Amino acid sequence: MDKYLIEVVEDDSSVRNLITVTLKANGYRYLSAMNGQSAVMEAACHNPDIILLDLGLPDMDGVEVIRRIRSWTETPIIVISARSDDDDKIEALDAGADDYLTKPFSVSELLARLRVTQRRIAHAGSSAAESIFHNGPLTVDYASGCASLKGAQLKLTPIEYKLLCLLARNVGKVLTHKYITQHIWGGNWESNIGSLRVFMATLRKKLDDGSGSAPLIQTHIGVGYRMLKQEAEDNNTQEG
Amino acid sequence: MKRSYRRFLLDLGCSLLVLSGATALGFLFDRWGFTNSNIMLLYQLGVLLIAIFTAHRSYSLLSAIASVFLFNYFFIQPKFTLNAYEAGYPVTFVVMFLTAFLSSSLAIQLKKSAKEKEEAAVLIENERLRSAILRTISHDLRTPLTAISGNASNLLSSEESFDAQTRRQLYADIYEDALWLTDLVENLLASTKLENGVALNLSVELADEILNEALQHVRSADHSQTIELMPMEELLLVKADARLIVQVVTNLVNNAIQYTPADSHIWISARRDGAMVSISVADDGPGIAPEDREKLFDSFYVGESRRSDGRRGLGLGLFLCRAIIQAHGGEIRVNDNEPHGAVFTFSLPAEEVEKHG
Numbered sequence: 001m002d003k004y005l006i007e008v009v010e011d012d013s014s015v016r017n018l019i020t021v022t023l024k025a026n027g028y029r030y031l032s033a034m035n036g037q038s039a040v041m042e043a044a045c046h047n048p049d050i051i052l053l054d055l056g057l058p059d060m061d062g063v064e065v066i067r068r069i070r071s072w073t074e075t076p077i078i079v080i081s082a083r084s085d086d087d088d089k090i091e092a093l094d095a096g097a098d099d100y101l102t103k104p105f106s107v108s109e110l111l112a113r114l115r116v117t118q119r120r121i122a123h124a125g126s127s128a129a130e131s132i133f134h135n136g137p138l139t140v141d142y143a144s145g146c147a148s149l150k151g152a153q154l155k156l157t158p159i160e161y162k163l164l165c166l167l168a169r170n171v172g173k174v175l176t177h178k179y180i181t182q183h184i185w186g187g188n189w190e191s192n193i194g195s196l197r198v199f200m201a202t203l204r205k206k207l208d209d210g211s212g213s214a215p216l217i218q219t220h221i222g223v224g225y226r227m228l229k230q231e232a233e234d235n236n237t238q239e240g
Numbered sequence: 241m242k243r244s245y246r247r248f249l250l251d252l253g254c255s256l257l258v259l260s261g262a263t264a265l266g267f268l269f270d271r272w273g274f275t276n277s278n279i280m281l282l283y284q285l286g287v288l289l290i291a292i293f294t295a296h297r298s299y300s301l302l303s304a305i306a307s308v309f310l311f312n313y314f315f316i317q318p319k320f321t322l323n324a325y326e327a328g329y330p331v332t333f334v335v336m337f338l339t340a341f342l343s344s345s346l347a348i349q350l351k352k353s354a355k356e357k358e359e360a361a362v363l364i365e366n367e368r369l370r371s372a373i374l375r376t377i378s379h380d381l382r383t384p385l386t387a388i389s390g391n392a393s394n395l396l397s398s399e400e401s402f403d404a405q406t407r408r409q410l411y412a413d414i415y416e417d418a419l420w421l422t423d424l425v426e427n428l429l430a431s432t433k434l435e436n437g438v439a440l441n442l443s444v445e446l447a448d449e450i451l452n453e454a455l456q457h458v459r460s461a462d463h464s465q466t467i468e469l470m471p472m473e474e475l476l477l478v479k480a481d482a483r484l485i486v487q488v489v490t491n492l493v494n495n496a497i498q499y500t501p502a503d504s505h506i507w508i509s510a511r512r513d514g515a516m517v518s519i520s521v522a523d524d525g526p527g528i529a530p531e532d533r534e535k536l537f538d539s540f541y542v543g544e545s546r547r548s549d550g551r552r553g554l555g556l557g558l559f560l561c562r563a564i565i566q567a568h569g570g571e572i573r574v575n576d577n578e579p580h581g582a583v584f585t586f587s588l589p590a591e592e593v594e595k596h597g
Contacts, residue, residue: 086441086483104422194444194477194593201446201475221453221482222441 004118007048008032009039009065010080011058015103019052022107028114036060040068048075050117053097055081055088063088063095070096076117080105086222090176093224098173100223119229120172133168136230137209138216140168149209159184160203167217167227176224200225251294255303258293262286263310270315279315280332283307284340291344292351300344307340308333381424384417423494424556430487431560440481440567444591447476447510447517454489455508464502465523467493470509477591478517484564485588488572491557492521492584500525500581516570516587524581533574537562561586 006028010016016032023030031046033039036057043051051069055062066077079092082103089100098120099113133140137150147154147164156164162184167175181192200217207216218226266279287307291300309322312333316324324330391410399407451469458467478485489508496506500523510519528536537558565572565586572586 104418194591197444197446197449197477198475198593201448219449219453221445221449221486222443 003027003029004049004114005029005031005046006114007039007042007046007051009034009036009052009057010054011035011056012054015054018107019110022110026111034058036062036065039065043069043073043075047073049121050114051075051077052101053077053079055079055092063091066092066095066097076120078113078117089223090178093174093176094179099226100174116172116228123171123229133171135168135171135227136213136216138168138207140164149207154206156203156206157199159199160206163199163203164207167225171227172229174220174224174226178224180224247295251296251299254293255290255299258286258290259283259303259306259310262307263314266311266315276311276315280311280336283311283336284343287340287344288347291347297345297348300348301341304337304340304344308337311336381421384420388414388417426487427491427556427560430484431556431563433484434560434563434567440484442479442481444477444593445480445482445485447478447519448472450478450480450482450485451489451508451510451519453482454486454493457486457490458493458497463497465497465500465504465506467506468508470507472510474512476510476512476517477593478588479591480568480588481564485568488561488564488586489519489521491561495557495584496521496523496525496582504581512590513587515590517590518585518587520583520585522577522581522583524577524579527576527580528574528582536574537572 006023008016008019008023008030010019010032011034016034020030020032031042031048033042036059039051039053039057042048053062053065057065062079062081066079069075069077076098077096079089079097079100080103081088081092081100089102092100098117101110101113131141131143133142138147139149139151140147142165145161147156147161163180166180166183177193177196181196185192185195204215204217214228214230216227216230218228220226262282262285265282269279269282284307287300287303290303291297294300312322312324312329313320316329318325324333391414394402395407395410402410455467455469493506493508496504500506504523504525507522508520509522510517512518562572565588568588570587570589572584575583575585577583
């Protein structure tokens with residue numbers, strides 16, 4: 001398959017137009033849906049590679065659309081939301097969305113998110129069952145329980161290693177604070193948010209190879225964290 | 241629910257206190273040989289006070305009735321009974337009750353109208369502010385909207401007549417104006433959120449992450465100043481609404497970009513300062529005149545010395561910054577930078593975290 005097929009779910013015609021024109025100009029194939037019902041139908045019939053989903057649809061809640069689509073497929077979903085409220089995004093991410101865009105977004109931002117998701121798809125297809133994870137300078141050996149950066153062994157605390165594995169297993173996907181703390185500590189996530197910040201900061205410091213390249217772990221203020229999938233020849237630093 | 245219960249207890253206590261006070265004074269008056277009518281006036285005064293200090297008129301009504309009985313019981317012969325020897329007393333009691341009741345009603349009426357007047361004044365002030373905001377917004381929105389619609393309609397109707405460079409300029413202008421409007425909408429949204437008293441979405445945040453996020457929001461296309469985020473020696477955790485603080489830092493940096501010459505430097509730094517974390521945005525531009533500093537954080541204040549070709553801001557940015565920081569329990573101020581320039585510093589409550597695990 002040479003061209004990715006993107007499903008665009010958006011009820012506002014000018015925004016839909018903006019997205020489809022952008023996709024066409026950048027060599028994607030696309031199909032579009034104007035409401036939740038047809039979004040689910042189209043996804044089932046055409047099996048798109050990536051779904052761009054607006055949360056404010058006329059007929060049903062966007063989060064409900066995610067749940068229905070997730071009932072049979074893991075196709076990456078990028079949520080588009082006009083609401084500046086983080087809670088909607090977090091709800092969508094926890095329901096199974098992979099990433100989000102907030103309106104107004106720039107065209108380059110949209111394309112960057114699509115590239116991130118494509119890398120994730122490529123990664124998932126090639127190395128889902130492998131016990132060793134490679135991402136740019138980072139290597140995680142799940143079987144022996146150690147991680148290295150540019151070949152040098154990383155000295156990680158048990159929590160830092162758990163965090164790193166969680167991010168690596170979900171590479172390319174935005175993980176919410178709640179998701180991460182519940183997987184690392186379990187229980188009441190709000191009391192652990194401070195610890196999460198501290199461990200994430202120390203982990204990130206250890207992952208910084210001093211080359212000034214884009215950080216492996218991205219912060220999403222008010223939402224969560226994500227590990228970016230890097231490609232050997234891709235030194236692209238404009239995600240975000 | 242609990243609050244109204246407390247209020248009830250408070251009012252009841254106040255009424256009882258005043259009535260027993262009047263009775264105690266009455267005994268003194270009695271001992272000194274004052275006439276009963278003086279004691280009656282004491283009760284009248286008491287009921288009036290109760291009417292002024294309690295929330296509901298039922299307190300003064302009940303107090304008026306109680307005062308009649310108290311007066312009768314303690315001070316009318318035969319004392320310590322509810323009987324009265326003299327034939328005229330029932331009339332006296334009725335008159336006493338009516339006077340107490342009417343004067344307390346008048347007091348309540350007065351209190352009510354004073355409160356109404358106060359509310360009306362607040363309403364007028366809000367209305368004045370609202371119309372000032374609307375006037376300023378509609379005035380300042382028109383400029384970019386005119387540019388956007390004008391440029392777009394030119395491109396739609398006669399795209400071929402422009403050379404490539406002109407066309408590019410028109411597209412760039414549309415884009416710039418749209419970004420400017422986006423900033424404005426963000427600020428307006430944040431200020432309505434604060435105005436409506438929506439609770440802050442407080443969480444433990446790393447200062448570093450907030451500053452990095454804010455730098456991504458700074459309009460990167462149209463400035464030539466050097467922006468530098470100073471490294472921090474320790475992990476600085478703050479208790480804050482991350483979105484709003486990002487907005488504050490973005491506003492401060494955008495301001496620094498707007499009000500400094502092209503080759504200036506802008507430094508962003510954070511440090512621990514006792515129980516607070518101080519975050520500074522410093523520049524080496526011309527600085528801020530002392531007479532401007534006072535008014536800088538007021539709504540709709542726009543400095544006189546602004547770049548003449550720059551877009552006029554709403555004067556909402558710093559006003560909003562101060563409102564956000566104050567809502568966090570911090571403060572914001574501006575100082576001189578050495579040898580020249582301005583330093584905006586704000587503080588946020590620091591947060592200690594014991595590591596779990």
